[in-house]
Each structure stands twice: as C-alpha cells, then as structure tokens.
Amino acid sequence: MSAERINILKGANRVLVKIGSGVLTGHDGLDLDIIGHLVDEISEYSKKGFHFVIVSSGAIASGMHRMGFKEGLKNLPQKQAAAAIGQGRLMRVYSNAFGRHELVTAQILLTMSDLTDRQRFLNTRNTLLTLMEWGVVPIINENDTVSVDEIKFGDNDNLAAIMANIMEANLLINLTNTEGLYDRDPRGPGKARLISLVTEITDEMEAAASSEADTVGMGGMRSKVLAAGKVTASGVPCVIAHGKKAGILGDILSGRETGTLFVPMTQHLKSKKYWIAFTLRSRGKICIDKGAEDAIVNQGKSLLPSGIVRIEGDFQMGDSVTCVNEDGVSIAKGLVNYSSSEIDRIKGLKTSRIKQVLGDKPYDEIIHRDNMAVNK
Numbered sequence: 001m002s003a004e005r006i007n008i009l010k011g012a013n014r015v016l017v018k019i020g021s022g023v024l025t026g027h028d029g030l031d032l033d034i035i036g037h038l039v040d041e042i043s044e045y046s047k048k049g050f051h052f053v054i055v056s057s058g059a060i061a062s063g064m065h066r067m068g069f070k071e072g073l074k075n076l077p078q079k080q081a082a083a084a085i086g087q088g089r090l091m092r093v094y095s096n097a098f099g100r101h102e103l104v105t106a107q108i109l110l111t112m113s114d115l116t117d118r119q120r121f122l123n124t125r126n127t128l129l130t131l132m133e134w135g136v137v138p139i140i141n142e143n144d145t146v147s148v149d150e151i152k153f154g155d156n157d158n159l160a161a162i163m164a165n166i167m168e169a170n171l172l173i174n175l176t177n178t179e180g181l182y183d184r185d186p187r188g189p190g191k192a193r194l195i196s197l198v199t200e201i202t203d204e205m206e207a208a209a210s211s212e213a214d215t216v217g218m219g220g221m222r223s224k225v226l227a228a229g230k231v232t233a234s235g236v237p238c239v240i241a242h243g244k245k246a247g248i249l250g251d252i253l254s255g256r257e258t259g260t261l262f263v264p265m266t267q268h269l270k271s272k273k274y275w276i277a278f279t280l281r282s283r284g285k286i287c288i289d290k291g292a293e294d295a296i297v298n299q300g301k302s303l304l305p306s307g308i309v310r311i312e313g314d315f316q317m318g319d320s321v322t323c324v325n326e327d328g329v330s331i332a333k334g335l336v337n338y339s340s341s342e343i344d345r346i347k348g349l350k351t352s353r354i355k356q357v358l359g360d361k362p363y364d365e366i367i368h369r370d371n372m373a374v375n376k
C-alpha cells in the first residue's frame with residue numbers, strides 16, 4: 001500500500017459507485033452473484049456510516065437477455081425498448097439484494113435535459129440528498145427509453161461524474177471489466193502496463209484509452225478517463241477498477257493497491273462552475289482578443305464587450321458559451337448575459353456604450369466571473 005494512496009482515500013465516506021454493464025452481466029443475463037457481492041460490500045460499509053449512490057448500467061443488457069437477443073442492437077429504438085424491458089428487472093435484483101441487508105433502494109432515471117436546467121438540477125439534488133439522509137441507496141441510470149441523441153449523456157460514465165458532483169461525493173469508484181487504465185490498449189498487440197496512479201491526465205493517456213466498448217457497454221475506457229478528468233477537476237479522487245474481483249470495494253476503500261487512482265486537483269471547481277463546465281452543452285463560441293484572454297486567465301476578471309472579436313452560433317441570454325482565443329483554443333466556458341445578436345452589435349465596444357447601442361444595459365459583463373469556468 002502506498003502512503004500517497006492511503007492519504008488520498010482516507011476520509012472518503014460519500015462514494016459514488018458506477019457499475020458498468022460488463023460487470024453486471026455474464027453469459028446468462030444479469031450476474032446475480034456479482035451483484036450480490038457488490039451489494040454485500042456496499043451494505044457493510046453503509047452500516048459503518050458510509051453513504052453510497054450507485055450509477056448502474058445493465059438495463060439494455062438485461063432486456064436483451066430477456067428477449068433472447070445475442071447480437072448487439074442496431075438502432076436507438078431497439079436499445080430503448082430493451083432498456084424498458086431490463087430496467088425493472090435490474091431494479092428488482094438490486095432491491096432484493098439490498099433487502100437482505102434491510103436496506104431500501106430508490107430508482108432515479110435521468111436525461112441530460114433534466115440536469116442542464118438549473119431548477120431541475122437543484123430538484124434532483126434535493127431528492128438525492130433526502131434519500132441519502134434517510135439511509136436509502138439511490139440507484140441511478142440514464143432514462144434510456146426517452147433519451148434521444150441530443151439529450152443523451154453519451155454514457156453512464158459521464159452521468160456518474162455529474163452525479164458525483166451533485167451528491168457531493170468525496171470518491172468516485174468506476175467499476176468495469178478491466179483492471180484499470182493501461183498505457184496502451186490491452187486488447188491490441190504489445191504488452192500493456194497498468195497505470196496505478198495518475199496525477200495528470202495527458203493527451204497521450206486519452207488517446208491510448210480506447211473508445212471501443214463491448215456489445216453491452218457504451219463508453220469504453222476513454223469515457224472513463226474523461227469522467228475521471230471531470231471529478232478530479234472538482235477536487236474528488238477517482239478509482240477505475242475491476243468490478244468482478246472479490247472484495248474490490250473493501251480493497252479500494254482501505255487503500256490497497258488495485259486499479260488506477262486519479263489524484264484530485266488541488267485548485268478545484270466549485271459546484272456551480274462544475275455544472276457550467278461539464279453539464280451544460282455549449283451553444284456557441286465567443287472569440288476574444290489577447291487582452292481579454294489575459295484578464296480572464298491571469299487576473300480573474302469577467303468578460304467585457306471590448307475584448308470580443310467575433311461570435312459563432314445562435315444563442316440566448318443565460319446559455320452556456322465557450323470563449324476561445326484568436327488561435328481557436330478554448331479558454332473558458334460561461335453563462336452569457338446577452339444573446340448572440342446583441343453581442344454581435346456591442347462586440348469591441350466599451351461597456352459605457354452598451355446602452356447607447358442596445359437601448360438598455362442590464363449588465364456590464366458579457367459573462368460574469370461567477371458564472372465562468374476557466375480552463376487550466
């Protein structure tokens with residue numbers, strides 16, 4: 001056991017456990033033994049005062065198995081139909097398994113549009129925190145049956161990263177069907193080495209992580225690395241580990257060397273900025289000059305009209321927009337106080353001229369610093 005690992009993981013008692021389809025399913029549909037073992041461990045720690053939220057895949061896989069489909073499903077309606085069949089079965093298995101420990105479970109199904117709306121985001125948060133206060137184990141999945149491409153999370157790894165922020169987790173455990181992150185694709189040629197500690201996610205790491213998943217999973221390793229990047233940016237450590245290993249949760253929680261540990265960043269994003277940076281979809285771009293870039297990156301300032309060179313996209317007041325520098329590199333993301341057509345009319349001007357041009361000046365800033373997440 002390394003002292004660094006123990007130091008990072010000690011005190012982790014609000015834990016989001018993400019369980020991938022590849023862990024939950026065997027040749028014969030849902031693997032009740034694996035689910036039973038994970039639930040036993042979660043229950044044991046819950047009784048010691050730990051709080052858990054589970055993000056569980058497996059609805060589509062379970063539905064496919066019930067229908068006797070062996071091949072991967074071809075299109076979205078088929079996946080949605082399989083999820084509708086499998087989700088209830090999945091919850092029944094969890095509910096029975098936790099019931100043996102006298103723990104109650106709750107189902108939460110979400111789509112991206114539930115979380116990009118600030119009001120619905122806050123309602124989801126309140127529900128989740130209430131369930132946790134009651135000692136209930138919330139089990140979350142994407143609401144696959146109603147999701148369309150535009151509102152999909154993309155995969156449950158991303159959903160887990162968002163939910164970890166909402167539940168104020170101090171650890172994300174991402175259980176999958178490999179040992180962790182390797183320095184190259186372990187399914188490819190050459191010997192791949194498991195990386196046990198990641199202090200910074202590099203471009204090479206992201207590139208080496210395959211986006212290919214098996215027939216039942218959606219994300220592959222790449223989306224797990226991206227999710228780890230998101231939670232570590234908010235100061236929360238993340239472990240990617242093999243979910244089929246006996247005693248895996250106990251091993252991780254007691255700091256034993258297993259899987260890949262992503263070290264949290266020390267200067268982390270506050271919850272609202274995290275929501276802006278990672279939950280909201282960017283609706284357009286604002287290209288800023290060198291002066292504005294320096295003011296934002298080095299001086300902690302807001303974005304004013306004077307530093308804006310041009311804009312791209314059609315967006316409304318309150319939308320989330322990416323700020324890019326003159327080389328097109330993304331600098332920050334934030335909520336705009338003016339629409340794209342208004343910004344187009346006041347770009348490059350001094351704040352004092354906003355009223356003259358638009359007839360009104362509700363705000364001095366195009367994006368206020370409090371509503372802006374700056375890239376590192």
Ligand code: GLU
Nearest residue numbers: 057058059060155156218
């Ligand atoms: N929501 C999907 C399911 O329950 C899985 C998505 C994923 O694995 O990322 O089957």
